[in-house]
């Protein structure tokens with residue numbers, strides 16, 4: 001069965017002076033999840049916010065009552081040491097902890113006293129995230145081949161299997177960038193092999209690019225500037241959803 005359509009506005013484009021209200025309003029406009037971009041100024045050349053801010057927003061948005069339900073906080077962790085922050089973000093109210101494959105591999109140099117397996121082995125890190133009671137996602141940047149994901153998806157036991165894969169359609173770090181259609185073959189390849197997998201696309205999505213992403217097979221759609229910059233965010237959210245639903249109806 002095709003996975004359900006999930007629209008996840010990126011709060012990077014929200015009004016930071018009014019974050020809690022903006023987030024609650026976006027759920028009111030029909031969004032399923034909130035995509036929470038965490039940047040550490042190290043893995044990417046930008047800084048956003050940490051657990052205390054996430055906890056504050058959580059106070060404005062009801063916790064989901066089911067796995068993947070409305071109000072899920074989809075935390076996109078653009079940080080150099082993904083293992084280190086799992087417990088803190090769980091406490092803050094994160095539901096889905098999506099780390100970057102590239103960080104999991106390069107983090108051996110960070111914090112050398114931690115020599116645990118989950119620091120550098122993506123599958124062990126997914127298991128660790130699940131053991132903390134969170135959903136787990138794994139993201140790849142445009143420069144990373146989709147081939148790195150096959151081993152993770154094929155030879156994993158239940159605890160090591162990601163709940164979602166994120167294919168970046170911009171270089172991570174900033175909102176409002178141009179959509180990279182060059183990344184869509186990764187989505188297509190994943191969808192062909194895994195009809196039920198949650199495949200998220202992130203970067204440059206909006207009314208002008210959604211059809212391409214939906215045709216490739218993405219079902220979790222992140223959109224920051226297109227939603228928060230719209231006169232009528234509910235109209236944009238509905239349009240994004242319709243594009244993905246229409247594609248599902250065609251297959």
Ligand SMILES: O=C(CO)[C@@H](O)[C@H](O)COP(=O)(O)O
Nearest residue numbers: 172173175176203204224225
């Ligand atoms: O992770 C990122 C950027 O690194 C994204 O989540 C962007 O924030 C999406 O913003 P738009 O491209 O939709 O404006």
Ligand SMILES: [Fe+2]
Nearest residue numbers: 010037076202
């Ligand atoms: Fe993101």
